[in-house]
Amino acid sequence: MKNTSPIIFLKNVNKSFPLSLGGVQQVLFDINFTIKSGEFVAIMGPSGSGKSTCMNIIGALDSATSGTYELYGKDTKTMTPDDMATIRNEYIGFVFQNFNLLSKRTVIDNVMLPLMYRGIVMRDRIERAREMLRLVGLEKFETYLPTQLSGGMKQRVAIARALSGNPKLILADEPTGSLDSKMGNEILKFFEKLNRDFGITIIMITHEFEISQYAHRIIHIYDGRITYDGPVPKSETVLLKSEKRVKK
Amino acid sequence: MTLGDIIKESWISVSGNKLRSFLTVLGIIIGVMAVVIMVAVGETVQKSITNQFSALGTNTIVIRAGAARNRGVRMGNRQTLTITDTDQIKRLSDVMYITPAQMGSAQVIYGNKNWSTMILGAYPDYLAIQDIEMEYGTPFDMNAVKNASAYAIIGPDTAYELGLPDDPVGEFIRIQHIPFVVVGVMKARGDSAFGSQDDMIIIPITTFKKRLQGSKFPDAVTMIALKIFPDANNNVVIEQITSLLRQRHRLKDADEDDFQITDMKQIMETMDTVTGYLKLLLIAIAAVSLLVGSIGIMNMMLTSVAERTREIGVRKAIGARERVIIIQFLSESVMISFIGSMIGLVLGVGLSQGVGRFILHYDVPFSIWPVILSVTVAVVVGLASGVMPAIKAAKLNPIDSLRYE
Numbered sequence: 001m002k003n004t005s006p007i008i009f010l011k012n013v014n015k016s017f018p019l020s021l022g023g024v025q026q027v028l029f030d031i032n033f034t035i036k037s038g039e040f041v042a043i044m045g046p047s048g049s050g051k052s053t054c055m056n057i058i059g060a061l062d063s064a065t066s067g068t069y070e071l072y073g074k075d076t077k078t079m080t081p082d083d084m085a086t087i088r089n090e091y092i093g094f095v096f097q098n099f100n101l102l103s104k105r106t107v108i109d110n111v112m113l114p115l116m117y118r119g120i121v122m123r124d125r126i127e128r129a130r131e132m133l134r135l136v137g138l139e140k141f142e143t144y145l146p147t148q149l150s151g152g153m154k155q156r157v158a159i160a161r162a163l164s165g166n167p168k169l170i171l172a173d174e175p176t177g178s179l180d181s182k183m184g185n186e187i188l189k190f191f192e193k194l195n196r197d198f199g200i201t202i203i204m205i206t207h208e209f210e211i212s213q214y215a216h217r218i219i220h221i222y223d224g225r226i227t228y229d230g231p232v233p234k235s236e237t238v239l240l241k242s243e244k245r246v247k248k
Numbered sequence: 249m250t251l252g253d254i255i256k257e258s259w260i261s262v263s264g265n266k267l268r269s270f271l272t273v274l275g276i277i278i279g280v281m282a283v284v285i286m287v288a289v290g291e292t293v294q295k296s297i298t299n300q301f302s303a304l305g306t307n308t309i310v311i312r313a314g315a316a317r318n319r320g321v322r323m324g325n326r327q328t329l330t331i332t333d334t335d336q337i338k339r340l341s342d343v344m345y346i347t348p349a350q351m352g353s354a355q356v357i358y359g360n361k362n363w364s365t366m367i368l369g370a371y372p373d374y375l376a377i378q379d380i381e382m383e384y385g386t387p388f389d390m391n392a393v394k395n396a397s398a399y400a401i402i403g404p405d406t407a408y409e410l411g412l413p414d415d416p417v418g419e420f421i422r423i424q425h426i427p428f429v430v431v432g433v434m435k436a437r438g439d440s441a442f443g444s445q446d447d448m449i450i451i452p453i454t455t456f457k458k459r460l461q462g463s464k465f466p467d468a469v470t471m472i473a474l475k476i477f478p479d480a481n482n483n484v485v486i487e488q489i490t491s492l493l494r495q496r497h498r499l500k501d502a503d504e505d506d507f508q509i510t511d512m513k514q515i516m517e518t519m520d521t522v523t524g525y526l527k528l529l530l531i532a533i534a535a536v537s538l539l540v541g542s543i544g545i546m547n548m549m550l551t552s553v554a555e556r557t558r559e560i561g562v563r564k565a566i567g568a569r570e571r572v573i574i575i576q577f578l579s580e581s582v583m584i585s586f587i588g589s590m591i592g593l594v595l596g597v598g599l600s601q602g603v604g605r606f607i608l609h610y611d612v613p614f615s616i617w618p619v620i621l622s623v624t625v626a627v628v629v630g631l632a633s634g635v636m637p638a639i640k641a642a643k644l645n646p647i648d649s650l651r652y653e
């Protein structure tokens with residue numbers, strides 16, 4: 001049973017970066033959308049469209065230059081870097097394209113990391129991490145180092161780490177980008193399962209239309225503007241046509 | 249994040265790059281070891297000198313003959329003190345022991361062996377002033393002084409060099425061809441700051457002046473040494489002696505003293521100050537290597553922050569606050585410094601004690617200072633060299649860090 005209350009609210013969000021030679025470059029223009037709890041959303045767009053910047057703002061890794069971004073009803077504008085760290089730790093699980101596991105820590109140490117920063121006692125950390133490793137099918141690999149695992153296994157460890165803090169939201173940035181198609185599909189099916197069976201909200205950044213098929217909604221960004229926000233279309237042509245509106 | 253987590257995380261990071269950590273730790277080991285050894289050397293020197301002076305007692309006063317002056321011009325050294333001065337000073341109520349003294353070296357012969365050694369002319373009180381005990385025989389008495397008897401008390405090293413029998417009392421030796429009878433042998437005392445105390449011969453001062461030196465001024469001596477009663481005041485006695493000698497030497501008010509009086513208390517205080525500065529100098533030199541070691545830690549930590557930029561980004565992305573990142577990097581630098589300091593302490597104490605006991609055969613005093621110093625160094629150096637890299641790590645932007653290649 002999905003909770004339909006909005007967890008992410010962006011209104012007129014703009015983002016610009018200072019250029020080294022002076023001036024600024026705007027990368028996001030008046031971004032407006034709401035994501036409700038339990039949704040599986042793909043944020044799509046070609047390289048350089050601003051989708052990663054958008055994800056950084058949603059993930060409280062960066063803040064908007066102007067506009068409003070509320071996460072679980074909390075306005076991020078006035079937050080300090082430490083407040084943002086707490087928000088990330090409590091509400092968000094990150095899955096990165098290149099896994100970002102700590103290479104000198106064992107699999108279970110990596111999975112326990114968010115719990116360590118939350119101040120959970122060691123016994124509970126181990127219990128929770130083992131539970132997550134069981135969920136991703138890696139319970140026999142807890143003492144392995146990430147360098148001893150395949151790409152698919154590494155991404156499953158990263159998912160276990162993202163899930164260990166019991167987040168309301170998983171932010172996946174090109175999660176299958178470093179995997180072959182078979183392994184990629186497995187990961188995407190796992191996201192589907194997490195969304196369906198556990199009601200976890202998933203926001204996935206991708207530039208591949210096939211991958212977005214696992215989501216229920218697509219937000220298409222082109223040149224820093226949203227060109228499409230709706231259910232997953234049957235053909236990519238719909239998205240490409242939406243880009244033309246911006247080009248004009 | 250608990251203390252256990254901090255230690256574990258730091259240990260994984262430090263042990264993850266063994267060679268680099270070892271080389272960094274080595275800098276601190278050498279630094280702390282150098283400081284510990286220098287403290288031990290300084291304290292040993294200070295203790296040795298203090299012991300030798302305190303053996304003489306703080307109630308010992310030495311009067312030396314000064315330079316004679318004519319209308320304010322120094323006329324060279326002259327023996328301005330006399331045996332009669334000694335006997336007059338002896339009358340002061342606070343004087344316990346007193347002796348005139350004059351030294352010179354001479355050739356000593358026993359049988360077919362000869363040996364050049366120091367000859368000291370003195371009263372028998374000299375033995376009491378210097379706390380000299382007898383191994384064999386007894387000291388000569390004041391009658392021997394009065395009669396300028398050819399009696400000799402010899403040091404154990406002199407006895408050995410001359411090939412005298414174990415108990416040489418009654419044996420005849422020749423000092424500058426004058427036969428002397430050995431009346432006693434001193435107990436071995438070891439070396440002092442002024443050379444061997446065991447290679448010397450003590451004879452009556454009158455014998456020294458009249459028979460050995462054949463002096464035209466048999467009453468003149470270069471030095472008078474005395475010991476006052478322990479409850480007497482050094483300054484009061486010095487004033488009394490000054491007044492007495494000025495009167496005896498017929499010095500006018502405008503004339504400077506033609507003698508110098510020093511007491512062991514002054515000498516000990518001066519020596520203590522000198523050795524204190526020496527110790528500080530040694531520690532300061534050793535501290536330079538410690539400074540170099542701490543720069544090594546800072547260098548390693550800065551390299552580590554640069555190498556682990558992505559790791560820092562990951563940690564921040566999943567919820568590490570700035571304070572936590574600072575604590576983690578600080579604890580790594582403190583851990584390196586702590587390991588280095590403890591190894592340096594053990595090696596420093598071990599080496600200074602080992603070399604002192606087994607090679608130099610000298611008891612090196614064990615001091616708590618190196619321990620306190622090492623722990624302080626571990627914390628201060630670790631924190632000081634880690635703070636800049638730690639802040640740098642904490643201030644990294646998580647997005648840039650995650651993109652870092």
